Amino acid sequence: MARVIATSHMQYTVVTAAGQFQAQLAGRLTNLASGPEDLPTVGDWVQLRLPANETDAAIIERLNARSTVFLRKTAGRRSGAQLVAANIDWLLLCMALDANFNIRRLERYLAVAATSGAQAAIVLTKADQAQNLAEQLTAVAAVSASAPLLICDATKADGVQELKDFMQPRLTYAFLGSSGVGKSTLINRLLGADKIATQAVRASDAHGRHTTTARQLLHLPNGSLVIDTPGMRELGLLSADVDNTFADIQALAENCCFNDCTHQHEPGCAVQAAVATGELPAERLASYQRLKAEQSRNNNLRGKERENAKITRMFGGKKQMKAMIKASRLRHR
Known part of the structure; x- marks a missing residue:
């Protein structure tokens, strides 16, 4: 093996x-x-x-059978799957505290991570560039549920100590995040050497380039195993647990007048009422609705693609399948 x-x-x-x-x-x-x-x-x-x-x-x-797997939708309009990593114990969802800080993106990562089978932790990087650390931490806490929260500053000698203490020997960790959040820099600090290439982010928007282009599993000095993954400019939903990620909205929805309430224009909508009173941020509801719609759309597309792929494997294509069905009917007349 x-x-x-x-x-x-x-x-x-x-x-x-x-x-x-x-x-x-x-x-x-x-x-x-x-x-x-x-x-x-x-x-x-x-x-x-x-x-x-x-x-x-x-x-x-x-x-061999997998214990956990993290996958995403392929980039673009296709709904195929792209494998990221397998048999992971912890997904480390990395987000920078600089101008690239984005709570809506974090919600997306949490929703996809929830179906992987692995546990998820949030790693906030570039603490030295935080816009307003107290407000940012409050915003993350509002969406992170029970996920552990780790803060890193790779510019300091002890800036990744909290992350080092969190990672345990013989467990496998996958670093996930958009380009420029500092995943490779963190891993280099954990390794104790600059083995992974890094690049500076653009000053205009804090976005980075795809420094890591191939996934690899590395052994850390403390016995942990880490998977470095390419930065993701797009994390398309293929398999995601949107409802559990937005458990606060699900709890409010139990008081809606209609069981199939879409939380848009229905009378007696408890979710919309919570938005009106300020209990629920309108941006969070919009994020929930956007992710639900995307997941439904991609699931439908994927079902069609799988059916077409099955037909191609069995018959060579739809045209050949129709010809075989026609020939079979003629034989049985």
Whole structure:
């Protein structure tokens, strides 16, 4: 058995008791995959066939069952899945306290993380550039529910100590966040060396570039395992627990007059009443409605794409399927 520690363009780096190897997928594994989620990603445990010659690639024969998995919708209009990491114990959702601070983005990350099976913690980076730390912490606390909150300042010698103390040996952590939040910088501090390239963010809007382009699993000095992931300019909803992430809205909705209340224009809507009194921020309700609509739309699209993919695997395409059905009907006349 081996664990995938890096991936890039369908090429894999795996580590086993016998050492580290470059690996490729067995043809059977590729042919049986119905989508990207059926193929290995960083953190996966796989069954491996070692090469007779050390210079040759090993062959990944089978993907073991996952305990947790984090995936997102592929960028753009397609609704396919993109695997980010698997078999993670903790998702570390990173958000900078500089001009890139965005509570609505954090709500999105929490909703997607909630369906991964892993626990989620919030890591606030760049504390030295905080706009108004007290207000920002209050805003995060209002949406974070029970997720642990960690604050980091990589410019100070002890600025990541809280994060170091949080991370435990033999557990796997995945750092997730948008470009420029400082994930690679944090990991370098944890490693005690600048092993991951970093770039400065744009001063105009605090956004960064995709410094990390391939996912990799790294071993920290304290025995923890970390997965560095590329910065995400877009985190599309594919599988998300929006309702639990917005538990406050769900609690209010129990008092609505209609069970199928959309919390928009219905009379007797307890959620809208809470917005009117200031109990619930209008921006949070808008975020909830936006995420629910996006999730529903993507689920419908994904269902159609899966059906089309199944038809292609079985018949070669819709045209061929129709021709086979027509031929079958003619034979049975």
